[in-house]
Structures are given as structure tokens and as C-alpha cells.
């Protein structure tokens with residue numbers, strides 16, 4: 001696509017003497033610059049032409065325009081689309097936006113008959129339709145990309161169903177968990193993102209075309225037919241709302257923002273886990289970079305950027321919320337500001353999802369190190385308390401107290417719980433037996449967590465199967 005939208009009009013005599021000192025061109029050029037959206041809305045060309053085709057066919061079918069003009073318009077639209085695709089189309093800023101650029105070229109190709117295309121239509125319903133179609137395509141693409149991410153996560157989870165690692169709350173060692181279980185928690189997060197995509201798509205899928213400028217039209221149009229032709233579930237119900245609604249853009253940005261929260265949390269764990277201090281994970285060379293001064297460094301740049309770019313996506317959402325708040329019905333030119341944040345956030349998240357998929361698919365995990373760390377910080381204390389409840393029939397609160405005393409003893413001696421002798425354990429609770437050592441190892445701990453949704457390796461394998469069915473089929 002050629003981006004020939006800069007107007008290099010030389011300094012002219014119409015430059016305002018009152019305020020024109022800093023402008024190289026007159027007020028009309030400034031107006032053109034602030035008014036035009038073609039610099040960015042040319043990305044809507046395929047959706048715009050698709051909408052025009054559906055509209056033209058409907059106009060012919062309802063005898064609103066002559067069939068011959070309709071045919072010429074459809075042929076002309078094919079040509080315009082071909083020119084844009086091939087990069088042969090000259091976009092003009094003077095023609096403001098994609099709608100007028102396409103229509104103007106159509107008129108050059110087809111002649112005056114092209115002017116009939118805009119019967120019973122306005123740029124207001126046209127742009128709402130175009131952006132909806134674009135967002136719908138973007139949602140579908142994102143859903144596919146997220147499915148790929150889930151596939152990568154599920155494969156790694158299966159591989160590490162029984163790899164033990166420390167589980168954290170407050171970023172403090174809490175209880176041993178399995179790496180597979182940890183990775184499947186990400187899969188659930190992404191699953192909810194995909195279900196938000198599904199909801200957003202269903203809600204946006206009503207066609208505004210035919211609302212015209214705001215009030216509908218006096219022509220006998222068939223809005224159900226255009227809606228169907230464009231893959232919508234039906235037409236929007238109120239013409240005023242049709243041209244003033246940008247909820248779908250806000251919802252799309254909300255979907256992307258919550259996804260951004262998820263990806264940035266995953267990315268943050270990558271940053272932590274790849275540090276020398278954690279040493280749990282190694283991101284492949286393709287996704288790491290070195291330092292120009294410190295030869296030993298391997299920086300997780302891609303993960304840091306995913307973490308950072310979430311902020312940019314939130315900015316897009318906040319920006320558009322602010323544009324839309326307080327706008328009186330119906331269409332206002334303010335709404336032209338919907339496109340750049342939507343496009344930017346969309347591109348940004350597409351890139352982030354690909355980077356995360358690549359990083360998860362190629363990462364290596366230091367399972368020895370993780371297992372070593374899994375037992376540090378008395379992470380099996382809950383298992384000990386549970387044993388006291390189960391075997392000695394102690395109330396849990398009392399068991400918690402006894403365990404606390406044993407943790408203190410181990411801490412004072414600088415050893416783990418499993419390193420205390422039976423005699424030492426019995427100084428706190430005389431009825432403890434040898435059997436207790438069975439629950440103190442990290443493997444025993446995770447193997448025992450068989451409750452539904454728990455971390456046991458057997459559960460992880462079942463959850464992998466279940467996740468494949470729910471998300472990948």
C-alpha cells in the first residue's frame with residue numbers, strides 16, 4: 001500500500017496573519033490534516049469494500065438502483081481492491097478517509113453510476129460496519145493464536161506433570177506443586193480470555209449498515225439481507241445507537257487488556273525464573289539477548305517487553321474510554337479516534353502472544369533446581385499438620401500449633417522438617433510415629449494432593465487430557 005497522504009502544499013498566501021506564523025500552510029491545510037483519517041483507516045479497505053459489495057447487491061435486489069449500475073459497481077470494487085492489494089492505489093488525504101478514497105476511485109473507473117452506491121447509506125453506518133468487521137476478524141485471529149499458545153502450554157505441562165517445584169503465595173515458598181500444574185493454570189487464564197473473545201464477538205455481531213446517517217432511510221432497504229451477507233446475526237435495532245455505538249471497540253480493548261494482564265504476569269515469572277537467583281528456567285537463544293558490556297548476561301528481553309507492552313494496551317483502552325465518555329448521541333467526529341488505539345493494541349497483542357508461544361515452546365526448565373527449592377522454607381509443614389489430623393485425629397487448629405512448634409525447632413537448628421529425628425518430634429507431640437516421614441518429602445506432598453483441581457501428577461495428566469478436549473478440538 002502506498003502511503004501518499006502527506007500534502008506538501010507550499011507556503012501560501014492564505015496563511016493566517018493572526019495565528020498562522022508557525023504554520024507553513026493555510027487553515028485549510030491544517031483542517032485537512034486534523035480531519036483526515038486515511039493515514040490509518042486505509043487498514044479498513046477490505047472491510048469497506050466487503051460492506052459496499054453487500055450494500056450494492058441489496059440495492060439492486062430491492063430495485064433501488066438499476067442492475068446494470070450494480071454490476072458495474074461490483075466490477076469496479078474488484079478493481080479497486082486489486083489496486084490497493086497490489087500497492088498501486090494512490091490514497092489522497094484530501095479525500096479524508098477510506099470510504100471516500102474508495103468511492104472516488106470507483107467513480108473514476110465506473111463513471112457516474114458509481115454515485116448510486118451511496119444511496120441509503122452514510123459514512124456513519126459505513127464506518128461502524130467496517131470497524132465491526134475489522135474487530136471481528138481480529139478476534140478470530142487472536143482466538144487462533146491463543147489456541148496455539150494453549151497447545152504449547154499443554155504440551156509442556158504433560159512433559160512436566162510430575163516435576164516438583166515450590167508453589168508460592170506472597171512470593172514466599174508455600175507448598176510444593178508440580179510444574180505441569182503451574183503451566184496449566186496459565187492455560188485456564190487463556191481459556192477465559194478466549195471465552196471473553198467469544199462473548200465479545202457474539203455481542204458485536206449485529207450489522208449497523210442501513211442506519212444511514214442516524215435516522216434510517218426512506219428507501220425500501222433490506223437490512224436483514226445485508227446483515228446476512230456480511231456474516232452478522234442480524235441488523236442492529238436502533239438507528240441512533242447503531243451509529244453512535246463503539247462498545248465493541250471498548251470491549252475488544254478490554255479483552256486485550258485483561259489478556260495483557262495475564263501475559264505480563266507470565267512474563268514476569270519468566271523474568272524471575274530465568275534469573276541466576278531462581279535458576280528455574282532458561283529461555284532459548286532466539287528469545288534472549290546479551291549485554292553490550294557484561295559478557296555473561298542473558299537477558300529475557302522478549303519477556304520484559306511483553307510485560308511492558310501491556311501498559312500500552314491499557315493506555316489504548318483508557319484513551320478510547322475517555323474519547324467516548326460524555327459524547328452526545330449520535331455520531332461525533334471524536335469517534336474517528338477509535339481506530340489508532342484499536343489497531344495499535346491489536347498489533348501489540350498479536351506480537352506478544354506469538355512471543356509467549358515461542359518462549360514457552362522452546363524454554364528449558366531446570367527441574368533439579370526446582371525440586372531442590374521445593375522443600376526449602378518448610379513447605380511440607382501443612383502435610384505434617386494434615387498427618388496429625390488424619391492419623392492422630394487432632395483438631396486442625398491444634399495440629400497447626402504443634403507443627404508451628406516443630407518448624408521453629410527445625411529453624412533454630414538450621415535443618416528441614418524431614419531432618420528432625422523421631423525423638424525430637426516426640427518432644428513436642430509424644431504420639432508422633434515413624435509413619436510421619438512419609439509425608440514430609442516433596443514428592444509425597446504433591447502425590448497426596450489429589451483433590452479435584454489439585455497439583456498431584458495424576459491430576460495433571462488427567463487435566464492435560466481434559467484441556468486438550470476443551471481447548472484444542
Ligand code: ARG
Nearest residue numbers: 037041097123124127335336
Ligand atoms: N472517517 C470517519 C470516521 O472514522 C468516517 C465517518 C465520517 N462521517 C462523517 N459524517 N463525517 O469516523
